[in-house]
Amino acid sequence: MIPYGKQDIVQHDIDAVVSVLKSDFLTQGPQVPLFETSLTFITQATHAVAVNSATSALHIACLALGLGVGDWLWTSPITFVASANCGLYCGAQIDFVDIDADTYNMCPQKLKQKLIKAKVEGRLPKVVIPVHLCGQSCDMQAIYALSQEYGFHIIEDASHAIGGRYQQQPIGNCKYSDITIFSFHPVKIVTTAEGGAALTNDPSLAERMRLLRSHGITREPDNMQGQPHGAWYYQQIELGFNYRMTELQAALGVSQLNRLEEFVRQRHYFSDRYNRLLAHLPITRPYQLPDTYSGLHLYVIRLSLGQISKSHSQVFDELRANGIGVNLHYIPVHFQPYYQNMGFKMGNFPDAEHYYQEAISLPMFSAMTDNMQDEVVSVLTRILESEA
Structure with a gap:
């Protein structure tokens, strides 16, 4: 994995x-x-x-x-x-x-x-x-x-x-x-x-x-x-x-x-590489404001669900089943039962909720290799381009 x-x-x-x-x-x-x-x-x-x-x-x-x-x-x-x-x-x-x-x-x-x-x-x-x-x-x-x-x-x-x-x-x-x-x-x-x-x-x-x-x-x-x-x-x-x-x-x-700059530089390398390798897929890649230089802790994509035949959860589950340890950052806090008991409910924050319906965090870390990243891209491409 x-x-x-x-x-x-x-x-x-x-x-x-x-x-x-x-x-x-x-x-x-x-x-x-x-x-x-x-x-x-x-x-x-x-x-x-x-x-x-x-x-x-x-x-x-x-x-x-x-x-x-x-x-x-x-x-x-x-x-x-x-x-x-x-x-x-x-x-x-x-x-x-x-x-x-x-x-x-x-x-x-x-x-x-x-x-x-x-x-x-x-x-x-x-x-x-x-x-x-x-x-x-x-x-x-x-x-x-x-x-x-x-x-x-x-x-x-x-x-x-x-x-x-x-x-x-x-x-x-x-x-x-x-x-x-x-x-x-x-x-x-x-x-x-x-x-x-x-x-x-x-x-x-x-x-x-x-x-x-x-x-x-x-x-x-x-x-x-x-x-x-x-x-x-x-x-x-x-x-x-x-x-x-x-x-x-x-x-x-x-x-x-002592290696902070190296860590962040490697994350930018893999982020840039993802941006190129994923450009053909029905996803939204991360947007970076022009006056920021991100630490790039995460690389989050959003699925263009109207352009694929699979659901959000199907794509997520198939990635994991194929050895790609994706995650989702985050479940909106107001969806949590503890906060729902305070009176928050679905519909309160529509942009956050829309994000949650589409987001997947792909693997990215400083010790990642090109081969690992190629495998992530290959599996994701196969899943998104196959029929449900």
């Missing part, structure tokens, strides 16, 4: 992890700060807070921005459920903004329309989370301009997008957001096995997120009530979580980041 994505681990990565295993620190040592410094160097953000998953990063980002009961969080319906769940963890209410039909990212025009209505109704969002689907940045300048007009905070869910650029600047620099989130799950562009990070240019947000990731505990005398009892002393000053990244994860991440 050719997977839709997989990690790319080399001996240098293994050596980095083994070195930590032989060291004095398995957690809370020098590697986590080094990983954070590496992230700020790559993204040009001022602060990075490494945690054990992007879900954890989203959660503490929301808390740092003061999201709570009575507030609204808006995000895209085409994302993993964590982009919405993070708001529920804080007691907030959730809503969605439909996608742009070409980029599959949050549509700024639909966001504006929704904001105009929400202002009249007195239910403007406190936080909006645009999701950089497949690694391509949302139109952040337009979304940021709306945030200035309507007074909401922005968290960029860039889980797919490290190594990408927007307006010639690295995704993650937080020029148009309060906080940016990255994921380092094994199928992402770089991996720490499991892990995530929150980046920001605001020192107070960074300090709060560091506090929240480690039980709300501080060892800084300036943040304590009263005087320390001794060098051993710490205080819990907030209800935090055990969201820390380990030294093992961070060491792997530091090693992986």
Whole structure:
């Protein structure tokens, strides 16, 4: 089976992890700060807070921005459920903004329309989370301009997008957001096995997120009530979580980041090759905005169902049956039973739903080979050109 994505681990990565295993620190040592410094160097953000998953990063980002009961969080319906769940963890209410039909990212025009209505109704969002689907940045300048007009905070869910650029600047620099989130799950562009990070240019947000990731505990005398009892002393000053990244994860991440440009360059090579090899098929290939350079975590096609004799599920199942490990990113969040119980229903976000009816993520990862890709193209061509 050719997977839709997989990690790319080399001996240098293994050596980095083994070195930590032989060291004095398995957690809370020098590697986590080094990983954070590496992230700020790559993204040009001022602060990075490494945690054990992007879900954890989203959660503490929301808390740092003061999201709570009575507030609204808006995000895209085409994302993993964590982009919405993070708001529920804080007691907030959730809503969605439909996608742009070409980029599959949050549509700024639909966001504006929704904001105009929400202002009249007195239910403007406190936080909006645009999701950089497949690694391509949302139109952040337009979304940021709306945030200035309507007074909401922005968290960029860039889980797919490290190594990408927007307006010639690295995704993650937080020029148009309060906080940016990255994921380092094994199928992402770089991996720490499991892990995530929150980046920001605001020192107070960074300090709060560091506090929240480690039980709300501080060892800084300036943040304590009263005087320390001794060098051993710490205080819990907030209800935090055990969201820390380990030294093992961070060491792997530091090693992986050394090859970030190579990883993204390889993904662009395979994306360009797919674009050529699939041009004759009844599908829609990914659209890239001219002012973005995608991290290309995913290569998503949309089936032109009116031009083929098979259904979406038939094509998907036949690809898997023939050893092509396709996937679908994502089931619209408002289709999930948990969200349906909140009152969301089919028809709420038509462009997201139309996308879902046609989308398939083809295999693409940095360690892919031309032969693997040729096999994907051959099988897909055979399926689409055969009769049902």
